[in-house]
Amino acid sequence: MTLRTLMIVAFVFLAPQWANATEAARALQKEYTAQGAKDFSAETGKLKWSTQVQNSDSSKRSCSGCHGNDLAQKGKHLKTKRPIQPMAVSVNTKRLTDTKKIEKWFTRNCKWTWGRECTAQEKGDFLEYLLAQ
Numbered sequence: 001m002t003l004r005t006l007m008i009v010a011f012v013f014l015a016p017q018w019a020n021a022t023e024a025a026r027a028l029q030k031e032y033t034a035q036g037a038k039d040f041s042a043e044t045g046k047l048k049w050s051t052q053v054q055n056s057d058s059s060k061r062s063c064s065g066c067h068g069n070d071l072a073q074k075g076k077h078l079k080t081k082r083p084i085q086p087m088a089v090s091v092n093t094k095r096l097t098d099t100k101k102i103e104k105w106f107t108r109n110c111k112w113t114w115g116r117e118c119t120a121q122e123k124g125d126f127l128e129y130l131l132a133q
Helices: 003-034 042-050 063-067 099-114 120-131
Strands: none
Touching: 003 099, 003 120, 042 063, 042 120, 063 099, 099 120
């Protein structure tokens, strides 16, 4: 099988899942825009992904600390050491397909990592970055 054929086959099978991820993420971004966010940026999302934040327990955390910088690879939770499936929709078609799950994990992870809930702008930028993976 040629590379071209393999890519076409992969696209045919994965396109519906990418569409679901894009649909869910865009729906949330629309809500975030209604809350005052605007012009979401994958570059800003990437920068914030790796930004180290000082926490109340004097530790430093970032999204990349658990999820890594290569979102096509598995991550590992810093505290529990539990594996985290890849964040990239291109390799994990279950990512970003359910708006309620996305919001649940934003709430949990923003509080644990940043010590607060993420703003609508931050969440929109993170989604833009994740969709680009």
